[in-house]
Amino acid sequence: MYFKNKNKLDVKYDDLISELQDVVVKKYSQHGVSLIKKNISDVSIELSFNIGDNELIAMNVNKESPY
Numbered sequence: 441m442y443f444k445n446k447n448k449l450d451v452k453y454d455d456l457i458s459e460l461q462d463v464v465v466k467k468y469s470q471h472g473v474s475l476i477k478k479n480i481s482d483v484s485i486e487l488s489f490n491i492g493d494n495e496l497i498a499m500n501v502n503k504e505s506p507y
Contacts, residue, residue: 453485453503464489464497473497 457478465473468491476495477488483504489497 451503453480456501457485457487460487460499468497 457480461475467473468489471491473489473491475487476490477486479486483502485499485501485503487497487499488495491497
């Protein structure tokens with residue numbers, strides 16, 4: 441949600457992570473996808489997924505924007 445008085449986007453990171461996981465699982469469920477790494481820090485989110493026996497998908501999301 442965007443607040444005009446704060447000029448800042450309010451992001452619910454737990455919801456974002458859940459949505460990203462759901463999209464990947466739905467897309468690759470027939471190939472045996474699984475989340476193998478989830479690192480959350482103050483500045484970023486990192487997700488990595490195995491598809492079969494290979495790490496094929498990695499996502500990095502920065503929480504802070506320089507703008």
